[in-house]
Amino acid sequence: MGIRPPRRWGKSKPANEGTPEASEPEAEAAGAKPANEGTPDSMPRSRAGVRHVSASIVAPYVELVRQRLEVGRNGRAIYEELVDTQGYTGSYISVRRFIRALRDSQGPEAKAVIHTAPGEEAQVDYGEGPMVRHPETGKYRRTRMFVMTLGYSRKSVRLLCWKSSSRAWAQLHEESFRRLGGVTRTVVLDNLREGVLSPDVYEPALNPLFRDVLAHYGATALPARVRHPDRKGKVESAVGHAQRTPLKGLRFESLEAAQAYLDAWEAKWADTRIHGTTKRQVAAMFGEERPWLLALPVESSRRKPRSSLHSTSSPPSSTTS
Numbered sequence: 363m364g365i366r367p368p369r370r371w372g373k374s375k376p377a378n379e380g381t382p383e384a385s386e387p388e389a390e391a392a393g394a395k396p397a398n399e400g401t402p403d404s405m406p407r408s409r410a411g412v413r414h415v416s417a418s419i420v421a422p423y424v425e426l427v428r429q430r431l432e433v434g435r436n437g438r439a440i441y442e443e444l445v446d447t448q449g450y451t452g453s454y455i456s457v458r459r460f461i462r463a464l465r466d467s468q469g470p471e472a473k474a475v476i477h478t479a480p481g482e483e484a485q486v487d488y489g490e491g492p493m494v495r496h497p498e499t500g501k502y503r504r505t506r507m508f509v510m511t512l513g514y515s516r517k518s519v520r521l522l523c524w525k526s527s528s529r530a531w532a533q534l535h536e537e538s539f540r541r542l543g544g545v546t547r548t549v550v551l552d553n554l555r556e557g558v559l560s561p562d563v564y565e566p567a568l569n570p571l572f573r574d575v576l577a578h579y580g581a582t583a584l585p586a587r588v589r590h591p592d593r594k595g596k597v598e599s600a601v602g603h604a605q606r607t608p609l610k611g612l613r614f615e616s617l618e619a620a621q622a623y624l625d626a627w628e629a630k631w632a633d634t635r636i637h638g639t640t641k642r643q644v645a646a647m648f649g650e651e652r653p654w655l656l657a658l659p660v661e662s663s664r665r666k667p668r669s670s671l672h673s674t675s676s677p678p679s680s681t682t683s
Contacts, residue, residue, distance in 0.1 A: 418463070420456055423450065427457075440461070441458075480650060481544070482548065483512070485511050485549075486511075486594075487598060488507065488554070489604070491609065493614070494620050495613075495616065506525065506526055507601065511599075512542070516639075516640065517644055518604075521537060531556035532571050532572050546581060547656065548583075550585075550594050551594070579658070
């Protein structure tokens with residue numbers, strides 16, 4: 363297991379945009395350096411954050427702010443609580459800037475990078491899919507997106523469906539294994555009831571249908587610990603990648619059209635990209651991993667394909683919302 367060096371993702375909006383800096387009382391009272399002059403190269407970001415925290419008008423409320431951040435409240439909620447209960451008279455942007463400086467002073471948290479052997483592990487999860495016109499109501503409805511991501515190569519299979527159930531969960535795994543052309547030895551999943559009836563660190567109770575399907579394919583389920591999402595961070599990243607990139611702002615007239623569009627994007631863009639962690643092409647790494655997957659079990663020739671999954675023909679047109 364390696365350790366990913368801490369870093370800040372993306373670029374934040376310059377502090378001098380929006381509310382004018384001259385309106386900030388703490389800047390004049392403390393003689394603080396204007397935010398748009400930046401942090402000197404000789405001063406670490408954490409030291410600059412400490413200086414801003416101590417100079418801010420929000421500093422007297424630092425413990426309350428820390429407590430609220432720990433339970434997941436955002437800057438707007440914290441600002442409103444300060445105004446309502448603490449008599450705070452400063453601006454919202456002062457609170458937002460204070461929170462940013464507070465996080466900088468604490469330093470970013472290093473994230474563990476879990477390395478897995480080829481063919482060893484797949485991670486699975488649900489995410490929100492695109493808006494699709496429902497065949498019965500004729501109205502656009504939000505779909506669900508099932509994602510299976512291989513731990514070694516980061517190769518993903520993304521499948522759309524209308525709703526989740528124990529049967530659908532099992533069938534989505536079967537279809538993913540067929541698309542990959544093999545099976546990993548373990549499947550890491552969240553503790554949703556389609557897969558896990560009773561979470562437990564040592565002996566989780568699996569849904570019987572899901573347990574039997576995995577046994578048929580020779581795989582073993584490894585439910586993640588409750589409130590421990592980092593264990594399946596690879597598939598969560600794959601869910602977010604699809605939501606932000608090919609599906610953002612699009613609507614489709616049928617589930618078949620949406621799936622075909624997603625499949626074409628998968629082959630043209632997702633598989634050919636250079637992954638940010640491995641620094642290698644996903645398709646090339648999957649080529650290395652493919653021989654290590656367990657062989658698919660022999661299926662009866664009379665078995666009918668699942669009707670809720672669709673062909674992967676060329677991508678049809680989509681409309682922007």
